[in-house]
Amino acid sequence: MGSIIRKTAVVENKNFSAIENTATAGIKCIEASGIDPSRIGVLIYAGLYRDDNIMEPSVASLVQKKIQIGLDISASNLAGMTFSFDVINGANSVMSAISVADSILQNDHKQFVLIVAGDAHPSKSDHKEFPFEAVGAAMLLDWDTDSLRGFHAVSYLSDHTNAESSFSATGKLEEFGMEGRSHVRFESDPHLSESYLHLNAENINQYLQRQRPKAIDFILSSEPVRGFSQQLVTMIDFQHPADGGVALSPQSIDLHGHFGGDIHTAAPIAAFDVLIPELKDRKKTTLLFSTVGSGNASACALYCV
Known part of the structure; x- marks a missing residue:
């Protein structure tokens, strides 16, 4: 048993905003998967270099708002809410996010976890000295009971x-x-x-x-x-x-x-x-x-x- 990748999506140089790129990749990933977005219980942002050097609120919450998933936090909609947060571990951030997602999915097989990542210069411009390409990526994780499939321990x-x-x-x-x-x-x-x-x-x-x-x-x-x-x-x-x-x-x-x-x-x-x-x-x-x-x-x- 383990976490499996249901779908991925990548957005290349749409603009030079990490938030825009990762949100666009997230939307593309969800649409390609065909799942009901309300089933995404957790959204993890695993990018490092972000717009305006934002530290608070979490970039995940800003991406979540742009994607428009799980925003109703009323008591009558507990099953439809999406919990979002950032995981920061440098270039290893996505691997750390996968570890977290795997623990979540082990305890709730009915939901999905969406991980988004990507970097851009904090000025949101094509800065010549920025050492990374402005790419947004998204990965939708699901749980599979097949013991031969999925991620092993990181x-x-x-x-x-x-x-x-x-x-x-x-x-x-x-x-x-x-x-x-x-x-x-x-x-x-x-x-x-x-x-x-x-x-x-x-x-x-x-x-x-x-x-x-x-x-x-x-x-x-x-x-x-x-x-x-x-x-x-x-x-x-x-x-x-x-x-x-x-x-x-x-x-x-x-x-x-x-x-x-x-x-x-x-x-x-x-x-x-x-x-x-x-x-x-x-x-x-x-x-x-x-x-x-x-x-x-x-x-x-x-x-x-």
């Missing part, structure tokens, strides 16, 4: 060397002044890709030793730089499959090629959205979701389609 690993994060974003009041809500300063280590690769591979290798899957067909990975996912595959030890299995040889998804750059928090959802139309036999496919980002921290989980 594994997390942080860099415990006490070194500074390879990537950081800050806002300096003295420098930005009254314009602080539309500004952000980025700092990046020149060895960022190497640090991310080693941490991500370490997390995945430890996870595979515990899970010992019989097959992995695709890795759906973050791509902070072009070619990251292809390099990651070469660093993972696939030579220890479960008893009776064969050596694993998964393929990766070139997100940079599809979206023209790093799509950050939207990466796991977008990679799945790119892959699914190309699958010939979905029922026999095992995926490995993997993310890595500032912290430094990595997350991964197996998913059986």
